[in-house]
Amino acid sequence: MNSGNTMQINGQNLPFQEGMTILDVARLHNIFIPTMCHLPGAPPTGACRLCVVEVQGARNLAAACVTPAQRDMQINTESPRVVNSRRLTLQLLLAVGEHDCLLCPSSGQCVLQDLAYRYQVNPKRFAPRTVMHRTEAVNPFILRDFSKCVLCGRCVQACCDIQVNDAISHAYRGIKSKIAAAGDRPLKESDCVFCGECMQACPVGSIIPVESRQSPRIWETHKVKTTCGYCGVGCQMYLHHRDGVLYRVEGDIQSPPNYGSLCVKGRFGFRFVNSSSRLQTPLVRENGSLRPAGWQEALDRVHERLDSIRQSHGPDALGILASARTTNEDSYVAQKFARAVLGTNNIDHCARL
Amino acid sequence: MAGLARVLGSGAMTNSISDIEKAHVLLVTGSNTTETHPVLAAAIKRAVKHRGAKLIVVDPRRIKLTRFAHIWLRQNPGTDTAWINCLLHVIINEDMLDQEFVDNRTRGLDRLREHVSRYTPEYAAGITGIPPEKLVQTARMYARAPAAAILYTMGITQHTSGTGNVMALADLAMLCGNLGIPGGGVNPLRGQNNVQGACDMGALPDVYSGYQKVAVPENRDKMARAWNVKSLPHKPGLKLTGMLAGSGEDAVKALYVIGENPVLSDPDVQHTRQALQNLEFLVVQDIFLTETASMADVVLPACSFAEKDGTFTNTERRVQRVRQAIDPLGESRPDWIIIRDLGSRFGHPMPYRSSQDIMQEIASVTPSYAGIDYLRLEKKGLQWPCTHQEHPGTPILHSREFASGRAEFQCVDYTPPAEKIDADYPLWLTTGRSLYHYHTGSMTRKVRGLNTLERECCLEISPQDAQEAGLNDQDRVSVRSRRGEISTRVRISPAAVPGTVFIPFHFAEAAANVLTNPALDPVAGVPEYKVCAVYIERKQETG
Structure with a gap:
């Protein structure tokens, strides 16, 4: 920060570097600005309008994710005008589909839920629009519930800009708008490789693991950061578990080398851990077949045999x-x-x- | 990795994964990256899409990365040294080399110039099947980039000429000054989660941890003191392929196999099974009753990665934490505890209370890990060499000098693969992985969803070859090589190119390694998995 540039956010003087957006500067200094469509690593789209802030001297509110920070700018992130705008935006988003937190597997990890609570939004101000597209659950991993989609486009960016698989994009217009795979076919008939980047990017409960309705919700599990056990990339990830069972894997967006990305094996290939065919006791061969044994017996046998072969050969x-x-x-x-x-x-x- | 260690003094990825997005040109060869290292492949695709990097893919299969490639060279299987030497020839001939780097940091340019002089584009084209003008175009693209990275996997090493292939790639990087700079390097992508770490830790017949040679008396003395024993064996041990060589006086009589499934992963399955049957005693320690474990005299249940603490070292030399999430399943135990408890029975107690105790000992005897402890690994891990507590780790190797001072050009000659196609076995077979499964499938085939997406083994064949053999998609065929025969389904795919078929090696019921050739690279002991000759015949469907 030696370029000497400073700006003011909520009365605080803050240094910044050329090329940063208002959002970058705020995040760097731990100042809260809500976002929905913004996906780190992908070019900002400024689509959701939740990150609007008041820039002194400007006629309109500015979207913090796309507005470059400028010297001596004065920003207010929570002025009454800003809060009113965010409330309206949230009410409109809540009217897009059916947002019932009671039954939603993503409750507790939903940006829409968090922001509705933070800004105490009345969800019933606008009549919800009819859901136009049916839920897709014909592949083994990813369920797409279009009744909860707010069309923020994060999944499209995750697919096309981060993983560069180009499997999904925006389709149709107006109230028919939908995120669709090529030709609006199911994912498994598209270029999708089930990396689940879209699922991790989804800020609501629209793209979820197929089994999530049979799994505990986020606050009922513990999470532990670890290193993926498949290939040599060494992706950093969280294992969500409860009572000795793994339920979910999430990429760690903070850490190299993957910054949140995972592949189909890392994200969905964890069921072998709790597989009923795991070896649970030592086995020793007797009369030609293997039988269960205790550790004492098994290790004694290994010691005896290795030792005697060593003695003789x-x-x-x-x-x-x-x-x-x-x-x-x-x-x-x-x-x-x-x-x-x-x-x-x-x-x-x-x-x- | 023996080839890279020979030239550069170190056999690991020279640069970091984050460097991929700093390269101007990426040369990817022998790596189906989108399926074997999908997250790293995303970085390659991002480099092309967002940063304007140029991508060169050299691979006999029409892998997905070829969609993003500016140049795709399709070489005949097993002819890599020839195209690499040709690039060297063109670069020297057109004076595109990095003179300053060559003058200051390398040795033997004159010998190299002489050596590659006969690898003209026309000569190389005759061997590789790559058009001469494409070889010239590739040489120019690679040599003119300010920073160009080479990425490769087993498609380069799993050949009888594997070590030579790697050394030739190192020559290429040296000639163009692409070592020790961001966005450059010679980068082997390691296939398994901790293959780098297993090498680093000395799970190799000739070195202790940190590649300290067992043949050097000072190293033996140092380790003997640290381990509290009078002396240590000085004769380098047998490689895996040697231990499974079977009969004879020198053959091992007892084998202790930890978390490996050689019955499926080693070449020539019949031979491997026979070698294991010849043993007097076989112990297998694993999380599942694998094909190998079911042959054992004693089977010891180990914990999965979710049930234990420790570290893995990834392909960019980054040591990262593994943390226990759940309790061990049933009676299973972490591997180190099982081995420690065996040690006590031999009268050699190893009083470790935790994996952290072991890491302390590793750091104390391993110079490249000396600065590593669990506390320092907490946030982002550390890339070795990390030689003391304040050392920040090393994202790029060889930035100032090579371990050996100057690096010597290796001048490798092309040698044809050990097996050739002929009238009886007219098709090339190459083997590898698929996206939805891993290695011998002992983990992934227990995951229902992954099995749904890829249920069984499929031989990938080009539409032309399929037509010639009278095959339809999903037909059942028998595939024969000089060593054995398997039965599998056919998938007609535009990814295959005429003359070469592909089989993944994950499937026990159609084990690709029944067919593969156990001929070894003489230095590294790597089998030639990537090339053998086969014959395919349609089978009548039964039941």
Whole structure:
């Protein structure tokens, strides 16, 4: 911030850099401006008008997400004029479709719900328009409930600007407007690869996981940040879980290398964790078949057999295949075990495969 | 990764994932990135769409990235060294090299000039099937970019010439000064979540953690002191492919397999099964009863990533935290606890109470991880080398000098693949992954939705080849190679190019590796998964 540019937001003098928008400056300094259509990483569209602010000397309210910050600008983010405009916008959005928080799987993680509450909006001011498009749930992962869509366009940007899969876009006009895959066909017949970027970008409950109506809502689960276990990109993500069961995976928008993006495996491929075919006890072979055993028996057997083969054939008759899936700590201990305990350098893993 | 380590002294991605969006030209080869590394592929597509980067794709299949490519070179399978050497030839010939970089940081330009002189576009075209003018155009596009990045995956390494392919790519980057700069580099994209970490940690036959060679006496002394043992073995061990080589005096008699499924992942399935059956004792530690585990004498249940703490190191060398979300399922335990408890039985206690204790020991014996601890990893992880507590990590390698001082041009010659097509086996087969499954499918095939989107193995074949063989979409065929035969369905796809078919290796019931050739790269020990010759025949549908 050495360019010497400052502006004023709500009476505070704030430094900024060339090229920042009013929204960028506010967010940098932890000043709240609501947004709906704004998607970090994609070019701003200024479509929803919720981020409007009052710029002193300007005739109209300005959309903070597209208005460049300028030297000596004076901004008010919550003036009565601004609040009235946001209330009206919210009332219009609430009239687009059926927004029933009681039955909505996204309750608790919905921008519309949060802002309606914050600005204490009367949801019944305008009569809701009829829902024109039927819910689509013919693929295994993503459910599209058009009765809740506010047409903010975030999903289109997520698909076309962030993941660049170009599977969905705006379709039709006026009250028939819809976010549609090519030719208004179901996602599974389109270029969609089920990365779920649209789902994570959806600020309401319009694009949700297929199973979400059978899953606990957001406040009933805990979340833990971790690293995806599939490919080598190492996406950062949150696991939402309750009572030992994983329900949902969410990309962490703050962290490299993925800044919120995930792929179909990372986002939806977590059910193997709680699969009923997981190994739950040690198994030992007896009379040709495997039977369950306790840890004591299984580890004693491994020790006995490895030790006796080592005695008769030497340590290089033993080998360990470590794993490219387990943690660094697991791999380190495995090679230490091979070298310091068994006495062999016969350790490898399938890096080459 | 042996090839890259040989030239540059380090076998990892030289640059960061965020660098992809800083490159002016991206050269992607042997990587079906949109399916194997989808999130990284998004960065490539964004670079093209939003930043005007030029994309060069070199791949025998019409992969999705070719839609975004400015140039797509379709080489004959197994001819990579030839097209790379041709680019080197054109760049030297047209004087497009980065003279300053070559003068100051490399050695052996004259030898390289001499070596590539016969790789004229016409000569290379004869081998690779790529039109000469396209090779020239590609050389110009790559060489004239202020910063150009090379990205590659197993399509480059899984060949008998794999190490040579990588060294040739490194020559290319060096010649144009594309190392040590933002948006440049030679970048192997690692396929599995912690393959980088497993290498870093010394789960390799010849090195301890941080690539400290076991053959060096000082390293052995240091590790023996740290591990509290009198001495450590000095003879480098067997590679995976050697351990599974089967019979003979040197063969291993007992194998302890942790989280791997070699029955499906290794070449020539029959051979691997036989080798495992020949063992006196087999222990498998895994989260599922895999094809390999079901052959074991003892099976130990491990925890999944959601049930344990630790770290993974990603393809850009970033060490990141894995955090426990749920309790271990049933009686399962984290791998390190199982191994620790075995150690005690051998009279070698390893008194770790947590994975954090282990990381402390890793940092104390591994120079490139010396500055890493869990507290510092909390926000964004750290990219190694990170040599002390204040070290910020290293997003770009070789920015000032190479580990070996100057890097030497390697001058690699083209060698044809180990197997050729002929009248009996007229089609090339190449193998790889699909978007909806992972590796041997032991995880993804337990996820119903992923199975719905991709239920079974499909052989991908071009419309022309299908017509010639009299095949319709979804027909069942038998695929034969010199090693075995599998049965699979056919998917006629414009992604396949005539003469080459593709099979993913995720499916046990149609294991692609029944067919593949176990011929190895002599240096890295990588099997030639990407090229073999097959014959396809329509099968009568039964039931």
